[in-house]
Amino acid sequence: MQKRNLITFLSLLLAAVFLTVLFVAVTNSNKIEKEITPLATTIIELDEKTIASSGFVNDTGVSQVIQHCTQCHSSTLVTQNRLSEAGWKATIEWMQETQNLWDLGKNEERIIAYLAKNYGPTKKGRRQPIKGVEWYELD
Numbered sequence: 001m002q003k004r005n006l007i008t009f010l011s012l013l014l015a016a017v018f019l020t021v022l023f024v025a026v027t028n029s030n031k032i033e034k035e036i037t038p039l040a041t042t043i044i045e046l047d048e049k050t051i052a053s054s055g056f057v058n059d060t061g062v063s064q065v066i067q068h069c070t071q072c073h074s075s076t077l078v079t080q081n082r083l084s085e086a087g088w089k090a091t092i093e094w095m096q097e098t099q100n101l102w103d104l105g106k107n108e109e110r111i112i113a114y115l116a117k118n119y120g121p122t123k124k125g126r127r128q129p130i131k132g133v134e135w136y137e138l139d
């Protein structure tokens, strides 16, 4: 009879340990998931100081660009480029296919719109031609 009690006790103990390990494993995996997914599913705005020191133009979508585009390389690699909407889209797809860039989720549209507007090909690097000048003939 005593031996059976011992076996019952040990079985219950084993079950308790197993359940504890399972519980810890499940709560931890939830924690990791929670840390990653908000970046893709929610729009997070950063404070002015962070934006000012980022090297990016302050405009709608800048917070998302900082959060997603400065984790593997500097902001300079982004800001030195001038690309159209399609060009930025292609660059992002290239990074997703070859450089392990994650799915940008809800943030993708904002990021591409921001980049095309502030780092688009239409921004002239050179001055505009001079207009309204009265030219005269050289003798």
Ligand code: HEC
Binding pocket: 065, 068, 069, 070, 071, 072, 073, 077, 078, 081, 091, 092, 095, 099, 100, 101, 102, 111, 115
């Ligand atoms: C997971 C890492 C990672 C993230 C996040 C990331 N990139 Fe990149 N990106 C890379 C790597 C790696 C390169 C190649 C760097 C090199 O050539 O030395 C690169 C290169 C680039 C280039 C240069 C491409 C070229 O043709 O030379 C641009 C522009 C760029 N990234 C923009 C972005 C933008 C915009 C985002 C945000 C949406 C972003 N990156 C987020 C990894 C990443």
